[in-house]
Amino acid sequence: xxxxxxxxxxxxxxxxxxxxxxxxxxxxxxxxxxxxxxxxxxxxxxxxxxxxxxxxxxxxxxxxxxxxxxxxxxxxxxxxxxxxxxxxxxxxxxxxxxxxxxxxxxxxxxxxxxxxxxxxxxxxxxxxxxxxxxxxxxxxxxxxxxxxxxxxxxxxxxxxxxxxxxxxxxxxxxxxxxxxxxxxxxxxxxxxxxxxxxxxxxxxxxxxxxxxxxxxxxxxxxxxxxxxxxxxxxxxxxxxxxxxxxxxxxxxxxxxxxxxxxxxxxxxxxxxxxxxxxxxxxxxxxxxxxxxxxxxxxxxxxxxxxxxxxxxxxxxxxxxxxxxxxxxxxxxxxxxxxxxxxxxxxxxxxxxxxxxxxxxxxxxxxxxxxxxxxxxxxxxxxxxxxxxxxxxxxxxxxxxxxxxxxxxxxxxxxxxxxxxxxxxxxxxxxxxxxxxxxxxxxxxxxxxxxxxxxxxxxxxxxxxxxxxxxxxxxxxxxxxxxxxxxxxxxxxxxxxxxxxxxxxxxxxxx
Amino acid sequence: xxxxxxxxxxxxxxxxxxxxxxxxxxxxxxxxxxxxxxxxxxxxxxxxxxxxxxxxxxxxxxxxxxxxxxxxxxxxxxxxxxxxxxxxxxxxxxxxxxxxxxxxxxxxxxxxxxxxxxxxxxxxxxxxxxxxxxxxxxxxxxxxxxxxxxxxxxxxxxxxxxxxxxxxxxxxxxxxxxxxxxxxxxxxxxxxxxxxxxxxxxxxxxxxxxxxxxxxxxxxxxxxxxxxxxxxxxxxxxxxxxxxxxxxxxxxxxxxxxxxxxxxxxxxxxxxxxxxxxxxxxxxxxxxxxxxxxxxxxxxxxxxxxxxxxxxxxxxxxxxxxxxxxxxxxxxxxxxxxxxxxxxxxxxxxxxxxxxxxxx
Numbered sequence: 001x002x003x004x005x006x007x008x009x010x011x012x013x014x015x016x017x018x019x020x021x022x023x024x025x026x027x028x029x030x031x032x033x034x035x036x037x038x039x040x041x042x043x044x045x046x047x048x049x050x051x052x053x054x055x056x057x058x059x060x061x062x063x064x065x066x067x068x069x070x071x072x073x074x075x076x077x078x079x080x081x082x083x084x085x086x087x088x089x090x091x092x093x094x095x096x097x098x099x100x101x102x103x104x105x106x107x108x109x110x111x112x113x114x115x116x117x118x119x120x121x122x123x124x125x126x127x128x129x130x131x132x133x134x135x136x137x138x139x140x141x142x143x144x145x146x147x148x149x150x151x152x153x154x155x156x157x158x159x160x161x162x163x164x165x166x167x168x169x170x171x172x173x174x175x176x177x178x179x180x181x182x183x184x185x186x187x188x189x190x191x192x193x194x195x196x197x198x199x200x201x202x203x204x205x206x207x208x209x210x211x212x213x214x215x216x217x218x219x220x221x222x223x224x225x226x227x228x229x230x231x232x233x234x235x236x237x238x239x240x241x242x243x244x245x246x247x248x249x250x251x252x253x254x255x256x257x258x259x260x261x262x263x264x265x266x267x268x269x270x271x272x273x274x275x276x277x278x279x280x281x282x283x284x285x286x287x288x289x290x291x292x293x294x295x296x297x298x299x300x301x302x303x304x305x306x307x308x309x310x311x312x313x314x315x316x317x318x319x320x321x322x323x324x325x326x327x328x329x330x331x332x333x334x335x336x337x338x339x340x341x342x343x344x345x346x347x348x349x350x351x352x353x354x355x356x357x358x359x360x361x362x363x364x365x366x367x368x369x370x371x372x373x374x375x376x377x378x379x380x381x382x383x384x385x386x387x388x389x390x391x392x393x394x395x396x397x398x399x400x401x402x403x404x405x406x407x408x409x410x411x412x413x414x415x416x417x418x419x420x421x422x423x424x425x426x427x428x429x430x431x432x433x434x435x436x437x438x439x440x441x442x443x444x445x446x447x448x449x450x451x452x453x454x455x456x457x458x459x460x461x462x463x464x465x466x467x468x469x470x471x472x473x474x475x476x477x478x479x480x481x482x483x484x485x486x487x488x489x490x491x492x493x494x495x496x497x498x499x500x501x502x503x504x505x506x507x508x509x510x
Numbered sequence: 511x512x513x514x515x516x517x518x519x520x521x522x523x524x525x526x527x528x529x530x531x532x533x534x535x536x537x538x539x540x541x542x543x544x545x546x547x548x549x550x551x552x553x554x555x556x557x558x559x560x561x562x563x564x565x566x567x568x569x570x571x572x573x574x575x576x577x578x579x580x581x582x583x584x585x586x587x588x589x590x591x592x593x594x595x596x597x598x599x600x601x602x603x604x605x606x607x608x609x610x611x612x613x614x615x616x617x618x619x620x621x622x623x624x625x626x627x628x629x630x631x632x633x634x635x636x637x638x639x640x641x642x643x644x645x646x647x648x649x650x651x652x653x654x655x656x657x658x659x660x661x662x663x664x665x666x667x668x669x670x671x672x673x674x675x676x677x678x679x680x681x682x683x684x685x686x687x688x689x690x691x692x693x694x695x696x697x698x699x700x701x702x703x704x705x706x707x708x709x710x711x712x713x714x715x716x717x718x719x720x721x722x723x724x725x726x727x728x729x730x731x732x733x734x735x736x737x738x739x740x741x742x743x744x745x746x747x748x749x750x751x752x753x754x755x756x757x758x759x760x761x762x763x764x765x766x767x768x769x770x771x772x773x774x775x776x777x778x779x780x781x782x783x784x785x786x787x788x789x790x791x792x793x794x795x796x797x798x799x800x801x802x803x804x805x806x807x808x809x810x811x812x813x814x815x816x817x818x819x820x821x822x823x824x825x826x827x828x829x830x831x832x833x834x835x836x837x838x839x840x841x842x843x844x845x846x847x848x849x850x851x852x853x854x855x856x857x858x859x860x861x862x863x864x865x866x867x868x869x870x
Contacts, residue, residue: 019851024524103518181522254852266860267852273862339521346520374523377582380628382528385799389745394848396799416850416857424520431526432628441518 054080068122083146087318124294145290151280154361180344190224200284202234308337308367337367532587550602551662561609565593572622595635598724735788751808
């Protein structure tokens with residue numbers, strides 16, 4: 001499914017592409033023209049303690065506390081975790097559980113804040129001159145500011161900035177591909193804040209100790225690309241702007257590296273092992289704000305779009321703003337949406353509850369009408385091979401699905417289940433509407449569970465074996481001690497052979 | 511196993527689904543079919559209609575017997591397309607029961623017995639064609655010269671030809687081009703002489719000679735097939751492999767011994783070559799799924815077609831070639847796989863040093 005557009009011939013660099021992929025209707029025009037706007041303070045703000053990959057943060061406030069904007073309210077726990085800050089000033093009205101912005105809707109630990117309307121800043125983080133600061137200092141500041149990967153994966157950014165010592169890094173790739181349809185938040189951010197993004201990229205390059213910075217933009221965002229070309233210096237490092245073909249899943253980290261540099265990251269390896277670190281463009285902006293102004297990550301740009309939204313827009317919203325408030329700010333829902341999503345339509349998550357908050361990784365709030373989803377009933381697989389052509393990972397989804405349906409998880413793993421990146425191209429393109437990637441996600445979960453159980457069993461066995469070995473050793477020691485004593489007794493007996501009328505000592509011990 | 515709830519993405523879908531694909535194939539098949547129907551007149555139309563109707567009836571009956579939902583499967587267009595392809599392989603003036611029998615073999619034996627849509631190992635239309643050819647050698651090889659709708663029999667005569675017991679119309683029967691070549695070669699005549707007394711390449715290309723419905727206009731089949739390629743319903747690699755292999759093999763043989771071998775263009779325009787390359791060999795269910803696999807499969811079909819035509823006992827070998835390669839499809843799918851991203855062909859992770867070596 002590689003498609004060459006005529007316009008790509010003008011710039012041969014854009015001919016480099018990835019295997020497979022799909023070309024969904026991007027429908028970015030719905031919100032691409034809307035400048036980033038601020039929104040009024042919501043009535044309530046809910047900050048989940050886990051908005052990132054890793055351990056949830058430990059709450060530092062309790063019910064009734066007054067907090068100031070930017071105040072640390074949750075501290076990172078462990079090496080892979082992230083700090084949380086109050087998005088505005090107000091009163092903590094609850095530290096408890098609230099439905100997660102996740103399809104399960106399960107309650108998660110959440111700090112609920114009632115804004116006082118004054119939006120008063122507390123003391124900011126001390127300013128840092130990145131030009132003079134040591135790389136470790138920059139990474140530490142990024143960690144302090146609670147910055148996570150803002151493309152959706154929400155991996156703590158500081159952990160990735162600290163890779164410097166471990167791998168020979170040479171390139172920072174700033175991912176502004178934004179291959180998910182509908183989403184325009186990175187596009188707008190680049191158009192309106194290219195200078196800040198460039199500076200953030202420069203700061204990150206300094207922290208990583210790399211000299212080469214590449215900003216990657218898909219070909220359907222020419223304004224963003226030209227804005228970045230105007231601001232092509234980040235802290236003295238020249239910034240290359242690379243336009244890649246509009247193709248989903250171009251923004252997938254390893255595929256992006258392949259499209260930009262031609263290097264393929266080995267399976268189960270990190271791109272850092274090739275010397276390349278990929279960060280999202282919005283993350284770079286957050287780094288700029290945190291390092292230059294000492295402001296932690298308390299807001300982000302969210303695209304509110306879809307035919308179900310009256311006025312699609314790009315909104316700079318505080319972390320913790322309820323989805324309902326965002327939608328209301330954008331004119332509300334026009335009719336009953338078929339799907340309400342956080343994130344893009346390919347990999348986003350459906351939410352049932354409008355009161356859930358947006359988090360650091362939420363790049364979109366989409367309300368899709370039935371005319372956009374094209375859903376129809378599932379049919380049997382006709383072996384058309386479209387999924388095989390579309391899979392960017394070189395898998396055979398129809399075969400994986402057949403094995404999973406037959407409950408042969410190991411067989412599925414053999415043909416590459418664990419190499420699946422869950423991009424959803426197969427399910428998107430399948431003419432029979434088979435829930436392929438959904439089944440793969442399910443199977444991966446089952447497999448992980450199985451492996452965990454196996455690991456546990458092995459661990460139990462190992463511990464049991466260790467214990468019996470220990471017990472055997474103790475018994476052996478006892479026996480040895482006994483034998484020694486017996487021998488002593490026997491020696492004593494022979495010494496006292498004269499008075500041999502009494503019972504033998506050995507039997508007494510027995 | 512049932513999925514508890516479809517929660518993960520993607521939350522929208524491409525425009526394509528099974529019925530749309532089937533309809534697109536039928537639309538691309540329509541020009542050649544329409545021209546064939548015009549050429550062979552009313553009897554061909556009646557046979558075509560009977561075969562399609564029978565295919566649909568057998569599909570519904572099979573679904574009822576199998577206890578499967580009738581409406582979604584009967585309306586997916588696959589039965590209609592199968593019936594259509596069966597009709598394309600029949601002699602246009604064959605009696606109605608040949609069409610019904612063909613539809614029965616294709617739908618019931620070729621498809622539903624295997625488990626319905628997507629489950630069959632062999633191409634249903636080719637199963638029907640091969641079985642009919644072996645079981646009914648006489649009705650399956652009675653070709654008529656194309657007369658056009660106006661000069662041919664009227665509706666009343668056509669009803670008698672298709673549904674009557676005895677032929678009530680003076681047919682201008684003639685052998686198909688490939689049959690003619692084979693019988694004359696067997697009689698020991700040199701190739702240039704045989705070709706001289708036959709329909710020209712030009713006629714074959716435009717479809718002005720005797721043959722089954724689908725063997726007529728190579729041009730219209732080519733156009734329809736290219737439309738399928740442009741619509742991204744089929745990959746160009748399959749027809750390219752089929753046609754390329756036939757062309758290469760027959761060309762080589764012809765260059766070596768032009769007295770005994772048919773020239774390559776003749777192979778490409780005669781018989782069911784075009785129909786096979788664009789509409790039969792590209793059948794999703796029975797072909798391999800990878801591009802490389804399809805190339806191998808197409809080349810195999812092309813080679814077998816040529817071998818059967820040259821050395822086989824039947825003048826035309828498309829059906830047998832396709833069925834033989836259908837049997838190889840699972841093998842091809844097992845061994846020809848795409849390379850997994852980040853892994854070598856053998857499934858090991860890519861060596862880090864090799865890829866890091868080409869530092870930009």
